Every structure is written in structure tokens, then in C-alpha cells.
Amino acid sequence: MTNLALLLARLLIGALLVGGALQKAFSPGDAGALLVGLGLPYALVWPALVYDLAAGLALWLGVAVRPVAVSASAYCAVTSVFHLNLFLTAGDPWQMTIFVKNWAVAGGCLALAVAGSGRWAVRPDA
Known part of the structure; x- marks a missing residue:
């Protein structure tokens, strides 16, 4: 059951990143x-896109799961700030939901970092 749960966790978090x-x-x-x-440059969209895609695919495949999960946790925590800006998002109550979701995903990523990939991975953690 553990390997199935870890695979599902990787697939679900990876789907969020690829999405x-x-x-x-x-x-x-x-x-x-x-x-x-x-006040940040628009061009940061592109490295964020690349990170989302690479991290999501790595989780899906089960490659470097622990370091990717740690970095994804930090990424979710940092990007949550964009959704807490009360001046930009005051008219959009969904932004607070996204803020909280980012922290929940960060926690899930930390749990995945501790647990590792599970057996069903291209490169299972030792």
C-alpha cells in the first residue's frame, strides 16, 4: 500500500506542476x-514554466524525487506570496484559496521528500 500511496502522491503533485x-x-x-x-519582470514566466514542467515530469517518473520534492516545497512557499498580495488580489477571493493550497502542497512535498519515491519509480530512492 505504501508504494501505491507514494506513486499517487507523486502523480498528483506532478499533475499540479505540469498543469x-x-x-x-x-x-x-x-x-x-x-x-x-x-515589480518583477514578466520574463520570469518562462523559467517558472520550465521549472514546473521539469519538476512535474521528474515526480511523475520518479527521478530525483527527494531533491525535487524539497525544491518544489520551497517553490510553492515562495510563489504563494503572489497570491497573498492584497492590493492585487482584493477583488479575487480565490487568491487566498490558492495561497493556502500552495502551503498545503509545500507540506505534501516535504512529506514526499522524507518518504522518497517508493518502489514504483524509474529511479527509486535508496
Whole structure:
């Protein structure tokens, strides 16, 4: 049961990251507006897209799961700030939900970092 749970955790968190990459690819203006609103360059959308895609695929495949999960936890924590900006998001109550979701995903990533990939992975953790 443990290996199945770890596989499902990797697939679900990976789906969130890959979905974020696809959203940035097909509608970069949404993420770009959040960046620009905080005084950051719009061009940061592209490295974020690459990170989302690479981290999501690594989790799906079960490659370098522990370090990817740690980095994804930090990424979720840092990017949660974009959704807490009360001046930009005051008219959008979903932003607080996304803020809290990011912290919940960060916690799930930390648990995955501790547990590792499980047996069902391209490169299972030792």
C-alpha cells in the first residue's frame, strides 16, 4: 500500500506542476500580470514554466524525487506570496484559496521528500 500511496502522491503533485506549466504556456499573461504587479519582470514566466514542467515530469517518473520534492516545497512557499498580495488580489477571493493550497502542497512535498519515491519509480530512492 505504501508504494501505491507514494506513486499517487507523486502523480498528483506532478499533475499540479505540469498543469501550471501548461497554463503558463497557453496563457502566460495571467502569471505575467502577477509578476509585473509585484515589480518583477514578466520574463520570469518562462523559467517558472520550465521549472514546473521539469519538476512535474521528474515526480511523475520518479527521478530525483527527494531533491525535487524539497525544491518544489520551497517553490510553492515562495510563489504563494503572489497570491497573498492584497492590493492585487482584493477583488479575487480565490487568491487566498490558492495561497493556502500552495502551503498545503509545500507540506505534501516535504512529506514526499522524507518518504522518497517508493518502489514504483524509474529511479527509486535508496
